[in-house]
Amino acid sequence: MAHFTRFEAGPAADWPTWEFAHPAFSRPTRGKLFLRERVRLTGMEVSLNSLPPGAAVPFLHTHRAHEELYLFLSGSGEFVVDGERFAVQPGTVVKVDPAGARSWRNSGEMPLTYVVVQAKADSVTCDTIADGEVVKDVAPW
Numbered sequence: 001m002a003h004f005t006r007f008e009a010g011p012a013a014d015w016p017t018w019e020f021a022h023p024a025f026s027r028p029t030r031g032k033l034f035l036r037e038r039v040r041l042t043g044m045e046v047s048l049n050s051l052p053p054g055a056a057v058p059f060l061h062t063h064r065a066h067e068e069l070y071l072f073l074s075g076s077g078e079f080v081v082d083g084e085r086f087a088v089q090p091g092t093v094v095k096v097d098p099a100g101a102r103s104w105r106n107s108g109e110m111p112l113t114y115v116v117v118q119a120k121a122d123s124v125t126c127d128t129i130a131d132g133e134v135v136k137d138v139a140p141w
């Protein structure tokens with residue numbers, strides 16, 4: 001069995017067409033693609049997201065056990081955690097503890113695209129460099 005799973009998400013310009021059936025809403029959420037099942041992740045959930053201009057996540061949410069990392073790729077928006085509001089733009093990285101009540105909106109003229117990584121808080125067991133091991137095989141380039 002291969003030690004990897006590959007998936008082509010396509011260009012970010014196509015991300016708004018994705019639909020996700022959120023159990024809390026009668027209509028599907030557009031512009032969200034979860035990757036856990038597609039690439040068989042076992043220690044994290046990752047989603048690719050595109051929020052159109054003028055759109056907002058219409059609720060605050062927390063998590064029971066997972067921390068989240070939001071990595072903004074394009075567009076501009078506003079984020080709120082526990083009542084503290086701040087701007088987000090390409091390159092903004094926001095880590096939110098499980099208990100942080102969060103929401104965000106697109107305040108710009110372009111789609112707000114971002115990646116969300118979700119993993120169990122306090123689950124990293126060692127420094128990431130210490131977890132890596134160089135193998136004997138030579139890289140093909």
Ligand code: ZN
Binds near residue numbers: 061062063068
């Ligand atoms: Zn979340």
